[in-house]
Amino acid sequence: MLKEFREFAIKGNMVDMAVGIVIGAAFGAVVNSLVNDVLMPVISGIIGSPDFSNLFLVLRNPTGAAATSVKAARDAGGVVLAYGLFLNSVIAFLGVAVALFFLVKGINRMRRLEEAAPATPPGPSDEVRLLGEIRDLLQRR
Numbered sequence: 001m002l003k004e005f006r007e008f009a010i011k012g013n014m015v016d017m018a019v020g021i022v023i024g025a026a027f028g029a030v031v032n033s034l035v036n037d038v039l040m041p042v043i044s045g046i047i048g049s050p051d052f053s054n055l056f057l058v059l060r061n062p063t064g065a066a067a068t069s070v071k072a073a074r075d076a077g078g079v080v081l082a083y084g085l086f087l088n089s090v091i092a093f094l095g096v097a098v099a100l101f102f103l104v105k106g107i108n109r110m111r112r113l114e115e116a117a118p119a120t121p122p123g124p125s126d127e128v129r130l131l132g133e134i135r136d137l138l139q140r141r
Contacts, residue, residue, distance in 0.1 A: 027103075028096070035095035043091065052091075055084025 008014065040052075056070045060079040067073030073080045124132070 027099075031096045031099045032092070034099065035092045039091065039095055040088075052084040052087045053082075055082075055087065057081040057083065 044052075054069055056067075056073065057080070058067055058073050058078050059081055061067070061073070061076070062078065063076045065076055067076060067078060067080075070080055070082045070085065123129075
């Protein structure tokens with residue numbers, strides 16, 4: 001049973017998948033930093049709101065108390081439409097999508113360059129080589 005598991009775990013596809021997951025997690029961290037540390041401050045500077053997560057609309061507030069955050073409104077038993085959190089998620093998704101687009105575009109460009117590179121011309125076929133040997137033997141006679 002251990003031998004079967006080892007064969008399964010070492011198969012090429014399994015190792016490739018594991019490497020892809022690790023690289024994907026690291027890439028996700030880089031894109032998350034890009035969105036949170038680069039894009040969001042620029043968007044916040046243009047719009048004026050430093051953080052979209054506190055943009056919400058209280059639909060029902062049973063206590064009547066003013067809510068300062070989504071968490072406070074929900075803890076008070078209110079029904080909250082947290083559209084700011086949704087905007088944050090959409091912006092993060094768009095950041096990941098754009099980053100993946102450029103990554104795949106770069107990989108495709110490298111593949112096309114690799115395919116377009118001139119291959120070494122193949123040597124003569126077996127028939128041509130055989131005919132050359134026959135010609136050489138006839139010339140020696």
